[in-house]
Amino acid sequence: MWKLLNDAQFWSLIRTLIQSTGASLAVVGVVHPQTVEQLLGLTASAQILIGAAANIATTIYSLAIRTKAGLVATAAALPEVHEIRTTPEIASAIPDPTVTSG
Numbered sequence: 001m002w003k004l005l006n007d008a009q010f011w012s013l014i015r016t017l018i019q020s021t022g023a024s025l026a027v028v029g030v031v032h033p034q035t036v037e038q039l040l041g042l043t044a045s046a047q048i049l050i051g052a053a054a055n056i057a058t059t060i061y062s063l064a065i066r067t068k069a070g071l072v073a074t075a076a077a078l079p080e081v082h083e084i085r086t087t088p089e090i091a092s093a094i095p096d097p098t099v100t101s102g
Contacts, residue, residue: 069093
C-alpha cells in the first residue's frame, strides 16, 4: 500500500505541529496565561517552563535522530532496504541485522 509519509516524516510533522500549534494559539490569544492558570492551575512561570521544556525536548530529539547512526537506523527501518554497509562503529550502535560493517 502506498504511504504518503514514512515514519520519520510522520513524527517530524507531529513535532512541528505541536510546536507551531502551541505558539500560534498563544500569539492569537486563545491560550492566555490567566486562562490556563484558571483551567489547569498552572502559574505563568510553570507555563513558560513547560513550553520551554517541550521545545527543548523536541529539538534535542530531532538532533539525536539525525546523527550518523540515527540516519542509518532510519534508513535501515525502511522495508525497501535489505542491507546497509557502514563503519564498524555505526554498525555496532544499531541493533538491526540489515546494518553491517564492511
